[in-house]
Amino acid sequence: MSEAVKDRRFPIGLTIATLIAFAILCVLGGWQIKRLAWKQDLLARIEVLKTAPAQPLATVLAGVPATGGDDASWTRVAVDCAPDKAQTLPLVYGVRDGDIVWRATALCRTPGAGYGAILLDLGVVKALTGQSAPTPLALAAPAQAVGVLMAPKSLGGDRAATLTRFAADKPAPYILMVETATPAPPGIVPAPLPAEISNRHLEYALTWFGLAVTLLFIYAAMLWRKMRS
Template sequence: MAVTLPEAGARRRSRAARLVFLAATCLFALVFTGLGLWQIERRTWKLDLIARVEARIHAPPVAAPGPAEWQGVDAAKDEYRRVALQGRYLDAPETLTMAVTERGPGFWVLAPLRSDAGFTVLVNRGFVPDDRRGPEERRKVAGEEARVVGLLRLSEPGGGFLRTNDPSAGRWYSRDVAAIAQARGLAEVAPYFVDADAATEPGPLPQGGMTQVSFRNTHLVYALTWFCLALMSAGAAVFLALGQRARSWREG
């Protein structure tokens, strides 16, 4: 049977469309495979980070970094490092920053401590619940000599809980060291704070040792999702290729 020109044109357009879909499914398969491999790399990095942090929080405490080391303090090598410092708590107001913990909502209590080495560190003494935030509810430390052991934490600038810190109103949603130091008139303050451990602040209020060390690790789930999409795309490509071959054989 003779094929008319309109029929031949329609077949060419249909074949071209199938080839475009075939190329697209092959491209999707490659892209999804690449994303899956990237998630595997991210998972390896995350597991290494978790292992390093676990080693830090259980290691013997080292001296808290002094001014000569501040410029080199960063998250990669210092976050959650167990440190110790000796000094005297300053006679200055404590700063309460919003917290959500396993014990419910409340506040972290930050107090400035002047170390014997001559610099000031904000010490997160621990947690107080929302209904017991008053200074009369917790042990007074102003002017007290103390040895603090805890975890080094980096400053949290700006705010948290989707809200911005408001120093003038005394509303703090994150532990922004620089902003707190400025609001309290503190000088030579370390660019980090220290979460006191339960031995340093046994409670009942504030309760130390409540640092939540957790890392979201869903990279394997994402990797499997991308690999499944890659397999589906590859399957669609094979289906289109076989269909195109069968049509070419029939038409030939």
Template sequence: MIRKVPIIPTIIVLAAVGTMIALGFWQLDRRAQKEALLARYAEAQATSAAVAWPGNEAAAERALFHHARLDCERVLSVTPRAGTSVDGRKGWANIARCAIGGGAEADVAIGWSVEPEPAAWQGGPVEGIVAPGPRLVVGQPPAGLAQLAAPDPADIPNNHLAYAGQWFFFALTALVIYVLALRRKRRP
């Protein structure tokens, strides 16, 4: 007696399982890429030479975690956002939106405060570390503000191994459920 396996549902389940397995391997590949990126960021963090403030997204990616300088010619606004001081206290990071010449603008994290009141800052030349955004996290805050915690590549998560495990688990679960469903259907 030959048991019949439904063709269309089997093809759909196998295609889904194949897709999930492919996504698992893709996450493993992304893990290796992220590790290389984090190593590059750690190397940039150890370099003391300043880079030019990035003018586009590609330059911003290359400048992350490097030291940089810029001249805030005019402060357009100062916005408090959640932030952490260099000594680990939670509070407010004052982010200044600056006109920097040539019609360009930049975000500058000028310092940390306990209160969510925007700091009064007139701009000028600043130095710091290029953080994701991009924004410049200054090393010497203006009077009245404390230093912000420096951006750290170690704060960037690399969860791709866990994601790969989830996709492989989903594939296995789909197969088990399908086999159990076929068995249940075959019972008299």
């Protein structure tokens, strides 16, 4: 077989590789479209949350399965905490406005809410901003707290590990991101919601689909040139 004939053979390997790459790019674009729908729903829920009244924690948790989930996430609730001694719980690392911050947590015992307790995220410890290895604080839960429920998996820091420490108390499968506390813990600034939530999933989806189309054009050009030579 001559070299010219070999060169004109249909490029099976190149075609398979192109199809695989094209499929991967399309899957990534489709995934970003799904993320776009999820983010739009999330932003809509946050917008409603800005004016939503706080519901009693017991009422909200009554409809939540024991395994938790996202059923009650982004719901504003109010809770009364039973008097308890101060406890030293891990500080949670975070970044806010470009600075290292540390968030304080406390355990709120809630005998009347269907669960024995719920973990409170009290907010940012102002004096610890910028520190790399701060000393843990001993904090007691406030008598009352109003905030937003969040699933541990959607938050930074190993809050889920803190919950397992109190497994005997049957803690609720959510973290209460405190907006207001009574009495307010000194030196702590409530920061229940992200300062800014980006939504660039449409841009990402168009990028992936654009790469997929570009790949097809490159493949077609290479195929045309190979078969024409």
